[in-house]
Amino acid sequence: MSYTTAHFKAPFFRQPSSDPVGSQRTSIVAMFNNNQEQDHLESIFKQKRILRSKVRQALKSMDPSLRSQEDDVIQTIVLEAPWFKSSKRLCAYISCSALREVNTLKLLSQILQNPSADGSMLQTAKKLYVPRVEDKNCNMRMFHISRIDDLVGNSMSILEPAPVDADGNEREDVMHANDAVDLVIMPGLAFDRSGRRLGRGGGYYDCFLKNYKELAKERNWKQPLFVALSYSVQIIDEVIPVTANDALVDALVSPCGVVPISPAALERMKL
Numbered sequence: 148m149s150y151t152t153a154h155f156k157a158p159f160f161r162q163p164s165s166d167p168v169g170s171q172r173t174s175i176v177a178m179f180n181n182n183q184e185q186d187h188l189e190s191i192f193k194q195k196r197i198l199r200s201k202v203r204q205a206l207k208s209m210d211p212s213l214r215s216q217e218d219d220v221i222q223t224i225v226l227e228a229p230w231f232k233s234s235k236r237l238c239a240y241i242s243c244s245a246l247r248e249v250n251t252l253k254l255l256s257q258i259l260q261n262p263s264a265d266g267s268m269l270q271t272a273k274k275l276y277v278p279r280v281e282d283k284n285c286n287m288r289m290f291h292i293s294r295i296d297d298l299v300g301n302s303m304s305i306l307e308p309a310p311v312d313a314d315g316n317e318r319e320d321v322m323h324a325n326d327a328v329d330l331v332i333m334p335g336l337a338f339d340r341s342g343r344r345l346g347r348g349g350g351y352y353d354c355f356l357k358n359y360k361e362l363a364k365e366r367n368w369k370q371p372l373f374v375a376l377s378y379s380v381q382i383i384d385e386v387i388p389v390t391a392n393d394a395l396v397d398a399l400v401s402p403c404g405v406v407p408i409s410p411a412a413l414e415r416m417k418l
Contacts, residue, residue: 218250249376327368343387
């Protein structure tokens with residue numbers, strides 16, 4: 148008998164059977180975990196909204212004379228602090244009275260001051276970067292300025308640096324600078340004593356700090372000190388709920404003094 152290939156049946160290989168029950172179970176678990184995470188985030192956002200409302204009311208109720216007094220005390224504490232005096236390059240916010248932020252005019256004026264009559268500087272010269280909000284998607288840049296006149300009011304009457312100077316030259320962006328800043332002075336709506344910060348909901352500082360920390364790490368720079376200025380009513384006893392995107396501060400400056408929190412602050416703010 149002559150055999151041809153037609154006489155042979157191809158060997159039968161059993162395909163691994165799919166497990167519809169197992170796949171369904173995996174999908175249900177993933178969905179459950181996603182729902183749990185979403186519920187957790189919603190809970191955090193709700194707590195933040197409640198806290199923001201409470202602190203805004205406390206700030207609104209603050210006596211103007213007390214606010215002015217605390218503004219002066221806080222700025223004086225910073226100006227006299229060794230960790231501030233030794234800083235060479237820093238970022239600092241331009242305070243907005245409508246937002247009831249701790250005033251920084253005295254602080255910025257001292258940084259940008261002119262030489263005295265004999266030509267000597269009253270304090271070591273510092274390079275200053277201040278924020279400019281680019282859009283509503285958490286994008287904020289820090290530009291170098293050399294005088295208060297470099298600031299212009301935006302659509303919300305908040306002072307910001309124009310992206311170009313009076314001569315039409317682009318201002319230096321801190322993210323493109325050749326040298327690291329050693330200090331970042333920032334605002335906030337509320338703080339707890341563990342360094343958690345409650346912002347106003349825009350995410351601008353959280354995004355900027357994340358990006359700058361990554362830049363410093365890439366360039367093997369020492370991380371700057373992240374210091375927040377706070378009125379007495381803004382430091383709360385309860386724990387501020389945070390997400391993975393929320394940046395912590397290293398230290399607080401209130402009318403009662405400096406509160407170092409992180410190991411870096413405890414080391415660099417030694418008296």
